[in-house]
Amino acid sequence: MLLENKVIIVTGATSGIGAATALEAARQGAKVVLAGRREDKGEALAERIRAEGGKALFVRTDVCRAEDIEALVARTLQVFERLDGAFNNAGIPGPVGTFVDVPPEEYRRLMAINLDSVLLCMQHQIRAMRKSGGGSIVNCASILGLVGAPAFSAYSTAKHGLVGMSKAAALDHAAEGIRVNAVLPGPVETEIWNHVNQGEAVFAAFTSGVPMQRYARAEEVARPVVFLLSSWSSYVTGTSLAIDGGYTSR
Numbered sequence: 001m002l003l004e005n006k007v008i009i010v011t012g013a014t015s016g017i018g019a020a021t022a023l024e025a026a027r028q029g030a031k032v033v034l035a036g037r038r039e040d041k042g043e044a045l046a047e048r049i050r051a052e053g054g055k056a057l058f059v060r061t062d063v064c065r066a067e068d069i070e071a072l073v074a075r076t077l078q079v080f081e082r083l084d085g086a087f088n089n090a091g092i093p094g095p096v097g098t099f100v101d102v103p104p105e106e107y108r109r110l111m112a113i114n115l116d117s118v119l120l121c122m123q124h125q126i127r128a129m130r131k132s133g134g135g136s137i138v139n140c141a142s143i144l145g146l147v148g149a150p151a152f153s154a155y156s157t158a159k160h161g162l163v164g165m166s167k168a169a170a171l172d173h174a175a176e177g178i179r180v181n182a183v184l185p186g187p188v189e190t191e192i193w194n195h196v197n198q199g200e201a202v203f204a205a206f207t208s209g210v211p212m213q214r215y216a217r218a219e220e221v222a223r224p225v226v227f228l229l230s231s232w233s234s235y236v237t238g239t240s241l242a243i244d245g246g247y248t249s250r
């Protein structure tokens, strides 16, 4: 198993790509810490993992709250005594709309969730990983971390920033045995599209640009993430892995 006895945090673990990754990591032997805001969904997923014979702990976490992030890592160390990996995945899509009309307060909220929170998460995670002798962090960016798309300026700004932040952290901590990589999913059918105005049409437009001519299932993102969290990618750091059916190769 790729993650036997590794302790892994997943943020935004209560749905979509986060939930799929938590499940796959547990199936690969990890002790998984599920971080999210929705207690009912988080506890249900933890229970499902335990029912399959895995180990999981849900910690209620709003990644906008610095004290929640600190408590998440502290609780992980208290229960599992180490930290080997983290998937910083929590994110929102909006505000969606023309650049000139983006409301500044919504822009700032998106940046707080999609970018600033990852800085804080990584700082606490890296401190914990140092004590564990190294680790692997994967940040969930997007194809919009590499290219733009009409009406997604705030999201695209944050995801481009996340790619840069991942490289910067990778360089600063490579010599300590802490790897940092980003994944760049293309369109994946998850709840995130429910929060986009005319989400179905926008999702279809993205999907029609995919050379493989289909969207990804959450598991198809989860498995490359598990690979990056595992020692099978032990010489991979600072990279951005597109999981996009060829979208950004056009």
Ligand SMILES: NC(=O)c1ccc[n+]([C@@H]2O[C@H](COP(=O)([O-])OP(=O)(O)OC[C@H]3O[C@@H](n4cnc5c(N)ncnc54)[C@H](O)[C@@H]3O)[C@@H](O)[C@H]2O)c1
Pocket: 011, 012, 013, 014, 015, 016, 017, 018, 035, 036, 037, 061, 062, 063, 064, 089, 090, 091, 092, 093, 113, 140, 141, 142, 143, 184, 185, 186, 187, 188, 189, 190, 191, 192, 193
């Ligand atoms: N679905 C796609 O097409 C797609 C494509 C590229 C990248 N992504 C990225 O994948 C990641 C996961 O999204 P998803 O598609 O699984 O959608 P999703 O909506 O199912 O997952 C996002 C998760 O983040 C959580 N979250 C949001 N704000 C939070 C906060 N303040 N604190 C804690 N958790 C919070 C949500 O509750 C949710 O569980 C996001 O970062 C998203 O930008 C998604």
